[in-house]
Amino acid sequence: MSTGPSLRAQFYATRPISRDNLVPEDPSLGLVAFSSPNDPEPSLRIEGGRIVELDGKAEADFDLLDEFIARRGIDLTVAEEAMALDEVAFARMLVDGTTPRAEVTRLTAGMTPGRLARVLALLAPVELLSAMQKMRVRRTPSIQAHVTNRVDHPLLLAADAASAVALGFRELETTVPLLRDAPLNAVALLVGGQVPAAGALTQCAVEERLELELGMRGLTTYAETVSVYGTEQVFVDGDDTPWSKAFLASCYASRGLKMRFTSGSGSEALMGATEGCSMLYLEARCLAVTRAAGSQGTQNGGIDGVNVTGSVPDGMREVIAENLLAMMHDLESCTGNDTLMSSSDIRRTAHTLPLLLAGSDFLFSGFGSIPAYDNAFGPSNFNAEDIDDYLVVQRDWGFEGVLRPQSDAELLPLRRRAVAALRAVLDELDLARFSDEDAEACVQAHGSLDVPALDPHLVPDAADALMQRGLTALDVVRALASRGFEVEAGRVLEMLRQRLYGDYLQTSAIFTEDMRVLSALSDPNDYAGPGTGYRMSAARKAETAAVRQVWAPATLVAEQNAHEGCLALTAIGAPARGTRPDEVVVGLSPAFAHTIWLSLSGLTVAEVLRQVLAGIEEEGASARLVQVRRTLDVGAIGSTASRLAGSGIGIGLQAKGTALIHRSDLPPLGNLELFSIAPRVTRELYRGLGRNAARYARSAEPEPLFLAESSEPLGPNYHARVVALVALERRSVVAADPVEMEAAWRS
């Protein structure tokens, strides 16, 4: 007797999910999603118009975050009303479609982080999603892409930025393996991202100071990596305070640049300073700071710490809860899903799908539009490898996933133009030169492994020169225009002009491809239950439906036509009942060798019939053919055949390949043996079916016939063909008796 693990247990150990590292809850390390015993009791005391106690802490003990939130983050005019509200009652207002969104945001503004964390802990998963549908700021969802590569190849970045915008991404985020390269990466996105359409926003996530400088020069059009943390220790370790971040936010505003903060559960545990508090409570503090600092929005929902959040029970529910809390604070919500959170495809999809169904301002704060290996942030939860899957899931559910299918015919010209435009800019500004071979490789590449290596000094030297010479977006515009890229020059300039109006400083602002600004003010979420809120237009619906996996009926026609006439059936009259005891009758379906010529297994109907008849003959029995015309049901066809057979044994054969053996005394839908999985039936099995029919006729023992082992899905691969072939059969059905046939095989 074996004492080791069972074969099933050994199998489980090989599953990708077994590589995920999960941990038990441990409040002392902050490894708890909701409601740590160390979370404070929610409280708020106001004296003389000043907050003197916040979540159990007296004013004198306030840390930086408490102080900042107390001075700037809580609306004192609603605080008493909001804090007096029963937690369950407020939770119900969140979910209830008839409580207006504005009422929830009004009350949220008067609540402490401790209270808000407690309310969200009350919500079950679908309640969180329901609330989210109502609470996101912008009516129209959007989506952000990561556009990076492992070598900072600028031409490849430009091509990939163009692809991303063509696919529907409205914000592009890049970062660098090598900090010196950052300015060039920013320019590559700025130029490439304006090639397919106007208005995509671009950013370069680097250290705060450099990121601001790139924005001031117009080389980026928004900023996101303004990080805040939920404990004082981690905040200061991050080399900032709530005031320095608030000042930074104002610096961005002073240059007309859109900006959002970023936070996310798990970061404090990763930095080892959680004060033993739950992830949601710490994130509630981050969001209160974010709102207090006057950031229009936030990127949150795990982010870099999502694997920590995912390691504890309820982690994924916590991530959705923190996204929802951002929305309740009336913040633009750029909802994570930007870090690969599991080795298991099922688990990483389970993380993202609920949010897609509920919708958010930005469904991903970085869908990896490039291959996972090229993602300088580390692989995203969804990557270029997954775009087709994403498009099909979008089509399945009808949620607004923002992306659209794109073929090579659409993408390649855009990639080529993006590469040419950036190449021209870098040449015109005397920053870098590339060969034609480099350029074309970047157009065609899947990722950076497909392009020739660059001189390692080329990009950093060009980036240094760009910074030292004080070049700005105006220089980029001038270079584009002088090299004949007027449309792109106009679009880059338009991004600069939009800064002068400041419209995109408002919450949740994005630009449409025709440069309309959609924001909290111009496109507010008006969801108030079924029949309200954002719905896809018919044109958008059609666009999402046209994924490349959609099977064209013309494919079937071509497949069938290629084999037309492989078998000729000639009618020889009405069939009589046979008298020979060894006679098997083969019943053919109405479309067999009339309109259907190729079965699902890839064998022609001629080959299928040849094998069946050869099997019957091998066993020394005789055969006749009849074509049944009144029904397409394979049981009824077999039954009809069996009642005409001298032996009482018939074979039913559908043109698509489904086959069975029938006996005249069985009910019409009964059978002796059935090959129901037509796509997997082989020549040998059809021959075996013929042999077994003959053996039944002679009262001999049939041989066992088994399909080869396979776990391949059948339905997804064949059902479109099945429906089309059955429709052809249906069209051949007539109210007429069977006809006896003679068959001739085309040589």
Next chain:
Amino acid sequence: MAELRPTYPLAESGPGEARTSSGRQVSEITLDAVARGELTPGDIRISPEVLRQQADFAQAGGNPQLADNLRRGAELVAFSDEELLELYESLRPGRASAAELDGLADRLEAGAAVLCAALVREARAAYVRRGLTA
């Protein structure tokens, strides 16, 4: 900027009327102007008036904190990129003494950045209490 028509979005309500920080009309920011080398960085910088208008929109939209941020931004338009980077750097933890933070607030006030000055004074008090001054 009394002639600015206060409806959001400004780009659609009165495109010819918004002015840049250098006083040019936004409608003058054209490809031709770029090609002729006429534009300076100040011509592509938002004006304090437009920022204050956007602050009013944010306030009316129910977000007083965003409005404050935009008003602080309006105060900072006049400061150079280098000055802003330096001010930000000084506000990071442990960079400046209490006296230096006072000086910073004074400097901001002198530049008519009173909201920013108040932010710095609030930071100074918190930094002193939490031991984050240099």
